Amino acid sequence: xxxxxxxxxxxxxxxxxxxxxxxxxxxxxxxxxxxxxxxxxxxxxxxxxxxxxxxxxxxxxxxxxxxxxxxxxxxxxxxxxxxxxxxxxxxxxxxxxxxxxxxxxxxxxxxxxxxxxxxxxxxxxxxxxxxxxxxxxxxxxxxxxxxxxxxxxxxxxxxxxxxxxxxxxxxxxxxxxxxxxxxxxxxxxxxxxxxxxxxxxxxxxxxxxxxxxxxxxxxxxxxxxxxxxxxxxxxxxxxxxxxxxxxxxxxxxxxxxxxxxxxxxxxxxxxxxxxxxxxxxxxxxxxxxxxxxxxxxxxxxxxxxxxxxxxxxxxxxxxxxxxxxxxxxxxxxxxxxxxxxxxxxxxxxxxxxxxxxxxxxxxxxxxxxxxxxxxxxxxxxxxxxxxxxxxxxxxxxxxxxxxxxxxxxxxxxxxxxxxxxxxxxxxxxxxxxxxxxxxxxxxxxxxxxxxxxxxxxxxxxxxxxxxxxxxxxxxxxxxxxxxxxxxxxxxxxxxxx
Ligand code: HEM
Numbered sequence: 001x002x003x004x005x006x007x008x009x010x011x012x013x014x015x016x017x018x019x020x021x022x023x024x025x026x027x028x029x030x031x032x033x034x035x036x037x038x039x040x041x042x043x044x045x046x047x048x049x050x051x052x053x054x055x056x057x058x059x060x061x062x063x064x065x066x067x068x069x070x071x072x073x074x075x076x077x078x079x080x081x082x083x084x085x086x087x088x089x090x091x092x093x094x095x096x097x098x099x100x101x102x103x104x105x106x107x108x109x110x111x112x113x114x115x116x117x118x119x120x121x122x123x124x125x126x127x128x129x130x131x132x133x134x135x136x137x138x139x140x141x142x143x144x145x146x147x148x149x150x151x152x153x154x155x156x157x158x159x160x161x162x163x164x165x166x167x168x169x170x171x172x173x174x175x176x177x178x179x180x181x182x183x184x185x186x187x188x189x190x191x192x193x194x195x196x197x198x199x200x201x202x203x204x205x206x207x208x209x210x211x212x213x214x215x216x217x218x219x220x221x222x223x224x225x226x227x228x229x230x231x232x233x234x235x236x237x238x239x240x241x242x243x244x245x246x247x248x249x250x251x252x253x254x255x256x257x258x259x260x261x262x263x264x265x266x267x268x269x270x271x272x273x274x275x276x277x278x279x280x281x282x283x284x285x286x287x288x289x290x291x292x293x294x295x296x297x298x299x300x301x302x303x304x305x306x307x308x309x310x311x312x313x314x315x316x317x318x319x320x321x322x323x324x325x326x327x328x329x330x331x332x333x334x335x336x337x338x339x340x341x342x343x344x345x346x347x348x349x350x351x352x353x354x355x356x357x358x359x360x361x362x363x364x365x366x367x368x369x370x371x372x373x374x375x376x377x378x379x380x381x382x383x384x385x386x387x388x389x390x391x392x393x394x395x396x397x398x399x400x401x402x403x404x405x406x407x408x409x410x411x412x413x414x415x416x417x418x419x420x421x422x423x424x425x426x427x428x429x430x431x432x433x434x435x436x437x438x439x440x441x442x443x444x445x446x447x448x449x450x451x452x453x454x455x456x457x458x459x460x461x462x463x464x465x466x467x468x469x470x471x472x473x474x475x476x477x478x479x480x481x482x483x484x485x486x487x488x489x490x491x492x493x494x495x496x497x
Contacts, residue, residue, distance in 0.1 A: 042388035045094055047076065047085030055087025064477030069372065073097045073401040083387045089118055093394040094387070097401035099408065099432035104384045105376055105397045106440035110134050115442075116377035116394050119224035120232055124216070124239060128291045129298055139441065140279065141287075141295065146445035148273045149196075155348045158196065158449065162456045163346065165192050168202075170460055173490050180485035181315050185308035189453060193303030196449070197296050198249050198271040208245060212238045213300055221478030239297065246293040250275065254289065271296055299446075305479065306370045307450050311457050312486050314364040317415040319469040319488075324360060324417050329462040331356045336463050351455040352448075359420040361454050365436035367415060369400035370480050374438060399435045408433040465490045 050056035056072075063072035073095060076084050082098040096102055105113055115132050117125075125131060130141050148154060169187045173179055190210055194200045200209065219235025226232050254275055267273055274292045279285045318325040331354050339346060352358070374397050378389045389395055404412045408430075409419065418424065437444035444450075461467075470487040474480060 042383035042386055044390060045083045045085050045387045046080040047095075049085070049087040049092065053090065055090070055092075057088050057090075060086075060088050061477060065475070067474065067476075068404075069369075069476040070097075070398070070401045070404050073398060077401075083385075088394075088396070091394045093396055094389050095396045095398060097398050097405065098385065099402045099430060099435075101384045101387065102397040102399070102402065102435065103432040103439065105395055106374070106435070106438060106442070108382075109376075109441045110138070112379055112382050113376035113395065114379060116375045118221065118375075120222045121220055123224060123226070123232060124219055124235055125298060126294055128294055130295050131298065140277070141274070142441065142445060144273050144277055145270055145299070148267070148270055149445050149449050153267075154196070158192075159346060159348050159351070159452065159456070161195060162188075162192050162453050163460075165189075166456055166460045170464060173465065174492055177489050177491075178487055179490055181488055182308065182312045182482050182485040185311040185457065186304055188457060189307045189311075190300070190303040192453065193300055193307075195269070197269055197299055198246065198253075199269045200249065205245065205249075209242065209300070210304075212241045212245075213297075213304055216242060216297070217301065217304055242297050243290070243293055246296055247289060250289050250293050250296070270299065302446055302450065307453055309370050309480055310361075310364055310368055310450070311454055312482060313368040313474070313480075314360060314454065314458060315461070315467075315488065316469065316472070316474075316482070316486060317364055317367065318360070319467070321415050324415065325462070327356050327417075328360055328458065332459045332463050335459070346456075348452060351452060351459060354455065354459075355421075356417065357455050357458055358451070359417040360458065361451055362420045362434070363415060363417040364454075366403045366409070366434060367413075368480060369403055369436070369476075371436065371438070372400040372476075372480075373398040374442075399438075402433055402435070463493075465492055467491070 048056065050059075060072050063069055063075075068074070076086070076095075077097060083094060083096045083101055086093050086095050088095075096105065114134050117131065122132060127133075130138065130145075133141070165188045169184055173184075190213075191202055191206060194206060194209060200206050215238035216235050219231045222231040222235075224232060226236065250271055253271055257272070257275060267276060271292065274287055274295070277287065279287075318328065335346075335350060335354060339350070376395045376397065378391055378393050378395060380391045382389045402408060406412050432439075437447045437450075467488045467490045470484070470489070472482050472484040472486050475483050
């Protein structure tokens with residue numbers, strides 16, 4: 001009986017508390033809205049703050065686990081519009097599914113909006129991470145990395161290196177029928193990126209980096225608890241080990257540079273680029289070695305996660321769309337027929353100028369939504385399209401909702417590479433509707449490299465193998481993955497490339 005009374009009391013307290021929280025937050029927001037409306041003429045978007053402390057986080061996560069992670073946004077759009085207020089991961093937030101609002105958020109990096117990621121990410125990356133830094137330093141590092149990744153020197157060399165990595169992996173497929181494509185693609189992209197970043201070749205060091213990096217990356221989205229045994233703790237420990245090794249590599253490079261060579265004359269990887277930069281003429285200051293090492297570690301993420309996941313999902317979507325697979329195969333077979341008799345090497349341009357292959361890559365990027373949006377914080381009150389974002393509030397510019405919105409793409413859930421053909425819907429003029437690589441000053445510097453890697457992978461896959469895919473499904477939370485790592489049975493069609 002006592003338990004029943006206690007239960008009723010607990011219920012009364014919870015309901016009372018919930019009611020009080022709703023009233024208070026409603027009143028606070030109404031008051032804030034009134035003041036800001038008088039001052040700026042704009043209004044905080046409509047929406048709900050959900051439960052005390054947790055806000056609408058549970059529904060946000062629950063939707064993330066479904067096959068349609070944008071259902072969180074889709075449920076709210078009819079009630080509140082394309083930009084709405086919510087409360088996620090302990091913060092009041094404005095969620096934008098409007099491409100024009102997202103564009104303003106992306107274009108005003110630094111001056112109005114700064115990156116604002118969940119605590120586990122900030123803990124693991126540290127303050128000097130490129131994803132979190134701002135101002136001159138962000139522009140400087142972004143410029144250096146972007147300049148190197150787009151440089152003609154890298155372009156001439158990297159195509160061969162990616163081909164070698166693809167070859168090394170695909171050679172092993174001949175002896176085994178069943179492969180897990182999500183793992184195989186990582187075997188291709190991780191070594192390529194580590195080579196681009198710090199010239200580490202396959203061997204013991206690369207294996208060590210790969211092992212510890214796998215441990216580090218598991219903690220990117222987890223509870224921010226640093227106790228021994230916790231996920232975050234293990235990941236931080238892995239980062240310590242990674243830092244030790246990367247710092248050693250960077251130090252050796254620096255010593256070599258300082259010994260016989262002129263600064264800048266031996267630039268072969270991203271580490272060299274960062275080491276040889278001495279800043280603006282008036283600064284004349286090199287970047288600290290720990291800073292360089294930390295950023296090199298973060299830049300390994302696309303090699304273990306983003307690029308292999310796009311490759312994996314391309315295989316999945318193509319398996320479900322035989323017409324697209326046929327057109328892709330024909331286009332790539334044609335390139336192979338042109339190249340083989342001449343024994344000519346393929347160039348960056350050969351791969352990148354295959355129009356249907358590029359359409360397949362764009363369509364995969366649109367549907368895969370590997371980076372589903374960016375998180376920012378407003379440094380001042382800002383008004384966009386009549387919506388007011390108060391100073392200190394967080395904004396989630398959701399790319400996935402824009403990519404999966406039928407106002408922007410006809411039948412958005414259908415894999416349709418043809419929509420990217422010239423003049424067709426999807427290849428619309430509004431580039432704000434397609435932002436898998438972000439935009440503005442933080443537009444991904446690895447964009448071209450990623451597309452090249454995916455194009456080379458697809459070329460060798462469709463010209464050398466046939467495959468049958470096993471049942472599997474996409475898990476979207478915390479990051480995009482295949483539940484069973486996408487098992488496929490491969491059959492070689494040519495004995496060698
Ligand atoms: C399919 C693969 C990839 C996707 C979908 C992707 C996506 C993105 C997105 C959306 C951003 C913007 C983040 C923001 O605005 O806060 C970004 C930034 C960045 N990406 Fe990528 N990326 C990919 C591959 C790569 C590769 C291969 C590299 C090579 C190192 C790379 C390096 C970076 C760096 C350094 C930044 C930070 C830029 C800055 O804040 O100035 N990415 N990426």
